[in-house]
Amino acid sequence: MINKIALAGCGNVGTALLEILHDKKDELKEKYGFEYEVVLVSDLMKGVVMDAEGIDLGALLASIDETHTFEKLPRAEGTFEELLVRSGATVLAECTPTNLKTGEPGLSHLRAALSRGISVTTTNKGPIAVAFDELTALAEKNGAKLSYEGVVMSGTPLIDMMKNGIAGCSVLKLEGILNGTTNFMLTKMAEGAEYGAALAEAQSLGYAEADPTGDVEGWDAAVKVSILAKILFGADIPVDKVERTGITKITPAQIEEAKKNGRAVKLLAGLANEKGGLRAYVAPVEVEASHPLASINGAANAITVSTDNLGDVTLIGPGAGRRETGQALLGDMIRMSR
Structure with a gap:
């Protein structure tokens, strides 16, 4: 055909x-x-x-x-x-x-x-x-x-993996880096750059728009979480009901302190099956250095899916381009x- x-x-x-x-x-x-x-x-x-x-x-x-x-x-x-x-x-x-x-x-x-x-x-x-x-x-x-x-x-085939690759598994939690712009900025800040300088570089490279609100305030990641909730779990979670905190208040000092404690600051977007139902969130989190998400730098995306049969499965790949x-x-x- x-x-x-x-x-x-x-x-x-x-x-x-x-x-x-x-x-x-x-x-x-x-x-x-x-x-x-x-x-x-x-x-x-x-x-x-x-x-x-x-x-x-x-x-x-x-x-x-x-x-x-x-x-x-x-x-x-x-x-x-x-x-x-x-x-x-x-x-x-x-x-x-x-x-x-x-x-x-x-x-x-x-x-x-x-x-x-x-x-x-x-x-x-x-x-x-x-x-x-x-x-x-x-x-x-x-x-x-x-x-x-x-x-x-x-x-990066997240949806195909969820629908076909791990068919038969119950998903307990899904959490990852779904916005490359903020991950790029946090990577630069971990290297010592101030927030403003990290944002300016992201804009110069085309990662961030002239108005970066959608990225830095977590709206872009929240939209993706809302979509994933519907596609993967059949749950209606409007974007404004996603718990959302961006990276605008993160400082290099906070990132440095996390590094001293063996952690990396990442803006994580997730869905978690809890007793009260499906929780949707976007927030900066200090991730243990041993976790796969801690090593994701630059504009890359990654997500860890926690399942009953396979344990944690982490998918890494480009989130734009x-x-x-x-x-x-x-x-x-x-x-x-x-």
């Missing part, structure tokens, strides 16, 4: 996915039996290009590289829903910018695809945070599949094609 791929959002992540699909077409067919054509690419800034027989990815990537638009290819016109149908797409990769309040425009894209029986993979936290139950029901009703590995930990997140979309599409 030839998978006909539509892509919504062609920024860093979408372009990286196209590069992977262009570079690895023969390898993906040989190793995984994954055959495909990209039939639709839609981007708010770059434009829309469609070819039901398959877009020339080499020409498309060259146009993006040279002009930052699709101007060197024939443009397509119509609403996203119309183009989705005309293209003959069988799967949608959705990676438009995240809006945690409305989920748009990604939410409308997902609804359009799933209502037509078109499977979806997304790295967009917005629709999953805003309308997870609706979207899963829509997929089931119309015989489509919905995958979202990239919404947490980028291409254009190609890494593009891999999440690719992995989902390969799994959904089987």
